[in-house]
Amino acid sequence: MGKPTGFLEYKREVPPDRAPLERINDWKEFHLELPEPKQQVQGARCMDCGIPYCHTGMMIAGAASGCPVHNLIPEWNDLIYKGLWKEALARLLKTNNFPEFTGRVCPAPCEGSCTVGLNQPQVTIKTNECVIVDRGFKEGWIKAKPPKNRTGKKIAVVGSGPAGLACADELNKAGHAVTVYERADRVGGLLMYGIPNMKLDKIDVVQRRTNLMQAEGVRFLTNSEVGKNISIDVLQSDYDAVVLCGGATKPRDLTIEGRSLKGVNFAIDFLSANTKSLLDSNLKDGNYITAKDKNVVVIGGGDTGTDCVATSIRHGCKSVIQLEIMPKPPLSRAESNPWPEWPKTYNLDYGQEEAQALYGNDPRQYCTTTKKIVGSADGTVTEIHTVEIEWIREDTGRMIMKEIPGSAKILSADLVLLAMGFLGPEDQLIDQLSLERDSRSNVKAEYGAYQTNVDKIFTAGDMRRGQSLVVWAINEGRGAARACHSYLMGTAKQD
Incomplete structure (x- = not known):
């Protein structure tokens, strides 16, 4: 599939994003596109590997390995390399109803299990998928096709x-x-x-x-x-x-002292109200939780936490810190995390990239847990008390966390967002x-x-x-x- 020697001849290239300090001034999508010839070259990097784990969708070590909808990835990579975009769209839509969604928000477990990724940067599967479907809409190939017959059910x-x-x-x-x-x-x-x-x-x-x-x-x-x-x-x-x-x-709550203070909110309430106000009035109605001029602390290190960081920055927050209870991931796969498992490696997601550009550092603080939340006399949050922890393996093999003496910190906080999953x-x-x-x-x-x-x-x-x-x-x-x-x-x- 693709060009047999493409993975040897061509380097991975993803489209550029709009510069962080530019895109934080609006709510528009920030990914750009490669010129068509360059995108076709990326399809050429898909090798005829014979073991395409990219579309398996298996659960390995508790995470998805390969595409859960079993996208026919080698097939449509080959088709875009050959310039057969309409045919590539047909193969993509055969397994995925909404590639315009997954091509934007999926973390791409397919790329984590790409065979090229064993010793080179993996194929740009997610980008290729998004470009195919976006072109399908642009060219008018995707049209309403009501069923010819109805069952009566x-x-x-x-x-x-x-x-x-x-x-x-x-x-x-x-x-x-x-x-x-x-x-x-x-x-x-x-x-x-x-x-x-x-x-x-x-x-x-x-x-x-x-x-x-x-x-x-x-x-x-x-x-x-x-x-x-x-x-x-x-x-x-x-x-x-x-x-x-x-x-x-049902969001996961944090049952600690100070949880009921004003200014402590679930991340989903923060994000959903923001989007509704944005769509209703371009944020002019004020019906959302604002981070403007506030010291923001996000508790939770996943995608939702990242979205809270990026949203707070667009509001014009004074500062933002993201607390993560887990250790900082390694830059490359650990021996205990082999291919084709999902690679548990460090990366700078869009929100952290924006925070780094604006404030000079990644906002995440790893191996940190919250002990209590403190407020003013009127019941409004003012600070968070944290402590660093280390993860210790018990004799049974179970990992437990242990507080590090002398590592307590007090963080200023005018808005606390709980992004700890559901x-x-x-x-x-x-x-x-x-x-x-x-x-x-x-x-x-x-x-x-x-x-x-x-x-x-x-x-x-x-x-x-x-x-x-x-x-x-x-x-x-x-x-x-x-x-x-x-x-x-x-x-x-x-x-």
């Missing part, structure tokens, strides 16, 4: 995040009448309100796709929270099947339906079957598997659609 999908959208898209293609219920005022779930606009444009990318699905026959009902203003009994009686794709939206789905709808749960409080349903303990109720995405990647949500949405179709028609829909 009606299905309700609850939640319009990536799992719900993928499920609805597949079921609609199979000819079913699909209605998607979304409790927010806009369609997209975490794609709309959980990811900042500079990473994923809400109008030009997210709404463009949902508009296309609507033109193909999918019905979207916003401001419709099933279990509250929409009765689950009505759904069960009016639809032949229901697929729950409500996500894992515990699982919210309880109300699950309890109303008396759904069984697994040991992690997720809705219990076997992977591949997606059937809950309640007849004709299916579930997929983070609501079933717990907090995960957008690409895993798409995988599950597609799988739940197949299972639901088989349940209704007696045979699974073929791709």
Whole structure:
């Protein structure tokens, strides 16, 4: 695939980003594009390796290795190298409903398991994917294609995040009448309100796709929270099947002294309110938690924490610090982290890159835990007390953390954002339906079957598997659609 010797002849090249000090002044996407000939050369680096782990989507050492939707990566890399862009798009869309989403926000486990990456910089798979689908929209190759025949079956999908959208898209293609219920005022779930606009444009990318699905026959009902203003009994009686794709939206809290002080907020509340205000009024309505002129402390070192750093900088914060309880990763793979596992290596993500450009350093403080939060007499946060820790391996092999004496610090803080992940789905709808749960409080349903303990109720995405990647949500949405179709028609829909 590609040019047999391309990986030897050409170096990895990714498109440049807009300069950090430029892009922090707006909310627009910051990735640029390579000229077409250079992008084709990147496709040429995909070697005919014979062991394409890039599209396996296996779980190894607790993380995804390869693409969970099993994208036919060597095939479309070869096609873009040959300039066959329309054919490349057809191969890409065969496995991925929304490559314009994954091409922007997926961490690219495919690249982590790229064979070239054994001893050279890996193939630019994520960028190639994004360029293919963006070109498809630009050239008008991606158009609404409503199904020619309808089955007469009606299905309700609850939640319009990536799992719900993928499920609805597949079921609609199979000819079913699909209605998607979304409790927010806009369609997209975490794609709309959980990811900042500079990473994923809400109008030009997210709404463009949902508009296309609507033109193909999918019905979207916003401001419709099933279990509250929409009765689950009505759904069960009016639809032949229901697929729950409500996500894992219960944030992990920090139970320490000072948690209830004003100015201590969940990251998801900070990010979602910001995006809503941005879309409603370009932040003129003031209906968001502002970081302007504040000392911001973000607790949590993952992608959500990074998004909080970048958003705070765009607000015009005075300073920003990101606390990470884990050690700083190595610059290259450790011996205990071999290919094709996900590479647990240090990188400067976009938010940290912007903080470094603005303040002169990476805002992350590793091996740091928060002891208490302190406030003023009026109940407003003023500082955070932290201590450094080290990770010790017990005789049983389990890693535990131990505080380092004399490492206590006091950090000024006017805004504290808790970005420590999510515990699982919210309880109300699950309890109303008396759904069984697994040991992690997720809705219990076997992977591949997606059937809950309640007849004709299916579930997929983070609501079933717990907090995960957008690409895993798409995988599950597609799988739940197949299972639901088989349940209704007696045979699974073929791709």
